[in-house]
Amino acid sequence: MSNLFIPNPKEAESIHILREVAAQFEKPVLLFSGGKDSITLVRLAQKAFYPARIPFPLLHIDTGHNFPETIAFRDQLVEELGLELIVRNVQDSIDQGKVTEERGRYASRNTLQTTTLLDAIEEFKFDACIGGARRDEEKARAKERVFSVRDDFGQWDEKNQRPELFDMLNGKIHQGQNVRVFPISNWTELDVWEYIKNEDMKIPSIYFAHKREVFFRDGMVWTANQHVYRDNSEEVVERMVRFRTVGDMTCTAAVLSDADTLEAVVDEIRLSTISERGARIDDKRSEAAMEKRKKVGYF
C-alpha cells in the first residue's frame, strides 16, 4: 500500500466527467474508433467505475475502410475487458440510399459516418455520446464544451453554448436532444501518449513504425490500397511509416518514422513540428472544414 496518493489532475478531471455521465444520463455510449484517444477513454472509464464494469456500451461506426489491425485490436480489447460493443456500418447507410459514396481523387467515407452515427443514436435512444476529441486538435474544437448539447439533428450551435463553470456539469436535456461528452478535452496529444506509456497500455500496431506500401501526394504519405483512389502516375513505394491518428484509410495520412516502441513514439511527438491534424486529409479540405462538419453532427 502506498502512502499519499497525488492525482494526475487531467486524469482526475476525466474520471470526474465520466462519473457525471453515468449519473446524469440514462443511455450513455462511448464512441469507439480504435484510435489512441478512444483507447485512453476506455482506460479512464475502467478507472472511474472499478471494480464494477464500465456501465455503458461502446459504439463503433465502421466505415468499411478501416485498417484491419484496428478492427482486430478492437475485438480483442472488448473481449479482454468484457465490454459490450455495438457496430454500425457506413456500408448499410450507402445500401439504404441514405448517403452517396464520394468519387474521385479525394473520395472518403469520413463525412458519411455522420449519417450512420445519427441513425444509431436514434435507434438506441442514446442520450450521451462520449467522444475522445481534444481541444488542442483543431481551432474549432478549442471552442467545444465538455458537455456539448446537440439538437434532434445532431447540430452544434457554436454561438449559443452553455457556459461551464468550475467543474459543474449541466447535463439536463429535452426529449430528442443528446449530449456529446468530451472527457479528455483538456489533454494534449503529448499528454495522451505519455499516459499510454505510463499506463503501459496496448494500442494497435499501426501506431508503431512498420513497412507499408505507400504513395506521395500533396506532401503527404498515403496508404496504397484498393479503398484509396490513386492515379497511374502516383508511384507506389515501400517505406517505414507509422500513423499518428487512426481513422478511415482514405483520410488518414501516414508519417515516415522509425519509432517502433512507445518511448520512441513519445520522443517523436515531443519533437514534432507538425500537428496531428496536419496529417488528416479531411481537415485540409478547407479552413473551416472541422467547424462545418461539427455543425451537422460529426463526432
Next chain:
Amino acid sequence: MESAKSARVNKSKMAENRKLIKIATAGSVDDGKSTLIGRLLYDTGSLTSDKLEAIERNSKQRGYDYLDFSLATDGLVAEREQGITIDVAHIYFNTDKTNFIVADTPGHVEYTRNMVTGASTSQVAIILIDARKGVIEQTYRHFFISNLLRLSHVVVAVNKMDLVDYDEEVYLKIKSDFEELVAKSDFSTDQITFIPISALKGENVSQKSDLMNWYIGNTLLDHLEVLEPADLQESSAARFPVQFVIRPKTEAYHDFRGFAGKVYGGNLKKGDSITVLPSLTTSKIKAIHFFEKEVEEAAIGSSITITLEDEVNVSRGDTIVKNSDLPKSEKLISATICQVNAKPLKVGDKYTLQHGVNRVLAKVESIQGRIHTDFSGEEATDQLKLNDIGQVTFKLSKAIHFDSYKQNKSTGSFILIDEGSYDTVSVGFIN
C-alpha cells in the same frame, strides 16, 4: 512579413513533473488578447508548421504585412470574419518548467459571461489594456470579476506600446490609475504585476525589449513561469461530494459498496472519522481505492472511491466530511450572482440549483442590489440582466451543505439551471 524572433525550443524535456498553471485573458475588445496568446504560442515553439503556414496564408490573404497571431485562437468562422473573439478558446502550451492552459476570452461587453466562465477554471488573469486607451470600463469589470473569483494573481499587460512610442509616461499613468482599483479590491499589491508589452511585435512577451529599457521587471513569460498560484496548495476542510455509488455485484465483490467522487479542500485518510450529510450518520473510512490500488491517503483533487466501516445509506449528492470539520447547512442562502443568460433573474423565479453534483430547487427570495463593477457600491434593482452581478437571497427546497466561496471554491459555488430551457443561467458565489 515580419521576421520571427527566435523561438524558445523546449521540446526536449518531459512534460511530467511540470507544474500546471491555468490562465484566463481579459480586457476590452481589440486590446490584443488573442494576438498575445498567439504570440506566446509562437515564441514557445508551440505553433506547429502547418498551423503557422495557415496563419501566414491567411494574413497574406487579408493584405496584412505582419502575421496576425489572433488567427491561432479565433477558430470560428464568425470570429475570423469579424476579427473578434466570441467564445472562449482553450489553448495549451508548455515551456521546460510549466504546462499552461489558457482560456482566451472575448473582450466584447456582450460576452462578459464568457470571461467569467473562462476565469472560473483559472488561477491567473492577464488583463490587457490598450496603451492608447488606458483604464476603461471593461478593465474595471474584468478586474472586478477576477477579484470576485478570488484568482490568485493578476497580470496587467499594458499592450500596444509600439503605438505610443514605447513611452514610459503612458505606462506609468495607466499603472497608477489601475493601482487605485487595486486599493479598493481584496487583492494585495504582491498579487498584481504590471508589464508593458507589444503583443504584435513581441516586445517583453518572451524576449526582453530593447525599446523599453526603462522597464526592469520580467518578461511576461518569465513572470508566468515563476508564479506559484496559491490555490494549488489550497487547503481548508476536506469535502467529498458523492457522485456515484459503485456496486459491482460480481462474485469477487459481492458486498462491495464504494462511493465515488472527487476530494476537495483537504486530504482524506483511511481511518478518518466521517459524517455523511444530510443524514448525519457517522462512520470511518475503511479503504480508499484508486483503480486496482488501495492508498492510505488521497490528496486534494483525487478522483477516488472510498468504502466505509459501517453499512451506511449514502447516495449521489450526499457529502462525506470529517467529523471535526462540518460545513454549514442551510435552506436560506445569500450569494453574489453573475447572470450568464439573456433571460433576467427576478424575485419569485424558480430554478434548479446545482451545487457541485447535488441539485435542489431554489426560489429567488430577494435581490439586494446590482453591484457596480467599478467598486463604487451597488444600486437597488428588481432583476439581474445578462452580465449583471448582484446580491441575491434564495430559499431552497432542501438544505445544502456548503462553505463560503472564500473558504472553498468548489463547495462555495453553484449554478442555476432554467426549468424551461435547461440552460445554465447564473453562477453563484456563496457569501
